[in-house]
Amino acid sequence: MKKPYISKNVIQRMPRYLRTLTELQKEGIHRISSGELGARMRLTPSQIRQDFACFGGFGQQGYGYNVKTLRDEVASILGVNRGFQMVLVGTGKIGQSLLENFDFESYGFKLRAAFDIRHDLIGENICGVPVLDCSEMEDFIRSNGIHVAVLSTNRAGAQRAVDTLIAGGIRAIWNFTECELSPGDSDVIIESIHFSESLLRLGYHLSNSASA
């Protein structure tokens, strides 16, 4: 498969395309024009045509897009169904909430185990996921070929967990800790959910809105 250059902004929008197309499929809609899709997503039709052109088209002038074909193509571009193996580190409230509410499988991730240092949690089972001792983590990652770790420890434990994950050979970290993680010399992929940055952006827009 050829890998065209895709801009960061297009990649940012791909998950939204996947979500919207999945919704359309559930609603039983088989075909959609760039105008209709744009209206749903608050994007211009030409923006949408341009985005999909990066991946080689999929649409037909005056005929619209086949929802299923387009959805499958976007899913494949995003690597959904690659069966990435995953662990979660830190089973506090955020970690537990993810285990209980987040549908990892539907995004192509298989959650194999959770890790914690708290003895009252080790040995438990949260929504079918066993909670293991952090001291076993490096071995577990190596022997089970784990690709991705969800990092939901407290701030104090974050960097040590990262070092252990990297020692075990982890390839990507989904970071909920609000810490700026240091991957050292490793080329591990870090994708962060920064609550505070998001709230500060909101505050910026609120400060600068007409009625502020």
Place this chain on the structure above:
Amino acid sequence: MKKPYISKNVIQRMPRYLRTLTELQKEGIHRISSGELGARMRLTPSQIRQDFACFGGFGQQGYGYNVKTLRDEVASILGVNRGFQMVLVGTGKIGQSLLENFDFESYGFKLRAAFDIRHDLIGENICGVPVLDCSEMEDFIRSNGIHVAVLSTNRAGAQRAVDTLIAGGIRAIWNFTECELSPGDSDVIIESIHFSESLLRLGYHLSNSASA
């Protein structure tokens, strides 16, 4: 105060500047060059000089930035210390985790109340924040001049909560529901934390990394 045009990418970086400069202050560092700041943030010195130039400078060639001055200026641009009044809607695991762990005050937000529909939670107090009945929400927002709502309901309750918030005159919503919210004709500001989009971006980068 003059309001210069500031690009979306610069605004995206401002919260990181604030976080890094606050850390530097705590470490007792008074002055920093664009090179040193860049090394910490993995940005080039010229990128940093360019970003701050948008706001009219602050630095002096060959002398660096005064950490406190720069930090205060960035905080002011972001609207920290404006004392925005805030409520939280939905006290499930995510909502509770935010109430217990997130330092809203340090970002300039004053959390006045939480709302839920569950009778076992109404009347409780979570970390000093009273949990009230959703039926009181519209009035509360209007009479207390609430600016911002954290939306952490389940998906099913999200849009109805939004409609009520808008009816009460809310100005901004910090959205944790994974739903694409419809603000109708209102000009409410919506800033979303999209877990799934973030994870899908991670999957994309993992699929396209050299060793995939």
